[in-house]
Amino acid sequence: MNKSYLSFSLALLLTMGVISAHAKDLATIQSPASGVLCDRYLCANDKGISRELTEKYLGKKAAANEVFTSSDVDLTEFTFANGTFCDVKERLCREDRYYGANGQRTGAVAKKYTKLLFGE
Template sequence: MNKPYLSISLSLLLAASVMPTAHAKQPAANQSPTPGVLCDRYVCADDKGISHELTEKYLGKKAAANTLFAMPDVDLTEFTFANGIFCDVKERLCREDRYYGANGKRSGAISKKYTKLLFGE
């Protein structure tokens, strides 16, 4: 499998796991338990990507048991949090969404808030 496909698969996997039901509340905002770490209710990430160790530390063993960490070819450096914020470690940016525009480039507005929380920039 190629990397872009795996990145998209990871995004779809995360998005599918957090699809709200008709009676569900909107996903809570991401939390930053310590500088350079950003978590939603499923995973935690740092400037290297989604982290099994940080997920276990801040969200517990149950969250760290996520099958995402068992997938050997998944690119953990591009990810979408439950609230729709997309982060790319290679670009060192977080965006309001993960979608592409007609020009083939990411179309989501840059999220200064989450970029600063995760990358300190």
């Protein structure tokens, strides 16, 4: 097999691994304080998405997000960048936000994030 082809293939595989790892880092949820979860776009507590917490932990630019200025947005139901969905009324986070044919949420309970956000 051609040596330059193998070198190119190896470089491509390494690059894709770095890109995948970087994308995963950007979607990570952090808990900078007890009862607070943040991704790279917003922060929330047990009352919902919070402009104040977003500004405190992510900065003024993040707090200028249009989610805070739109009256159409329910700040008590939200999906983080990694796909984790949290509902303040249910006091529960799930692995996704989707519904099944029966009208019930299909995502498995995200126990780690539910505990971090709601203490349950």
